[in-house]
Amino acid sequence: MNYDLCLHIDSKEPAILKLVLMNAANYIKALPGERFQLVVVANGPSAVQFHKSNEEFRAIAAPLQEQGLRIAICANALANSNMTRDDIWPGCDVVPAGLVEIVRLQREGFAYIKP
């Protein structure tokens, strides 16, 4: 089966980011030996949570990124939060428009889940 999955976050609530990262961890753990792509697309007010200064969540995300989790952050959202790509966690991608990225992933066959 194709397990490619896009998780979407747009909330600035830490509890939601915690849930997204726990979702990602459980997803990886549930599929040992499977090959799949797992992407978190972050837009809207959620962008601020990916600031380098948010070390607590960065420490949770880092081992997931090492296991293949891709994090893609919306450039519009960064601009609205007065952030640049230099402000975000290392290893995150910046995409021009978060919604276009999510639609593109759905077209490529990714399932979509909004935690």
Added chain:
Amino acid sequence: MNYDLCLHIDSKEPAILKLVLMNAANYIKALPGERFQLVVVANGPSAVQFHKSNEEFRAIAAPLQEQGLRIAICANALANSNMTRDDIWPGCDVVPAGLVEIVRLQREGFAYIKP
């Protein structure tokens, strides 16, 4: 690529409607020259936000509607909010059941995003 997109709202929080309309605006702006359908389906407690008296958001939505944004509001949700189709913003559609509309759009190839 097929950029048809359904945005779903069911919250009565103004911040969520603001996010949905900003999403719609950014989506349109990100795809100059592309042809696509963009629909907001509103159901549940969100219906009250589309009341004519909500002029602040109506003013944000109007230019997006002129650029092709369709807004479809669930008739069940209107009834639960003691509203009729005469109470909502001009140019909005009423659909019998919001969830059935969303499923129909997904079957027609629309991507689904819940801001």
Added chain:
Amino acid sequence: MNYDLCLHIDSKEPAILKLVLMNAANYIKALPGERFQLVVVANGPSAVQFHKSNEEFRAIAAPLQEQGLRIAICANALANSNMTRDDIWPGCDVVPAGLVEIVRLQREGFAYIKP
């Protein structure tokens, strides 16, 4: 048309469970004579709401389950809430990982809606 639908819940807010169950009821009511599968997948903090002691919502769900609604609860979420399958409403399924279940349903052609 294929009306198979997966509703996703991960919030512990009673208002969200109320909305999900109202969504399910309206969906069934909107499609008389149609054959379709309707599944609520519950994960994350939502699991506690399906505890047997939550009799108010259990009473709302029971007639929907009799009309074919399937409720699938994530085993990870139960464990995180210190619950076992003996603690939940009768007639609910437990699935090993809620997200994998949602992806599987999307692959099988279910539409996805997050109330």
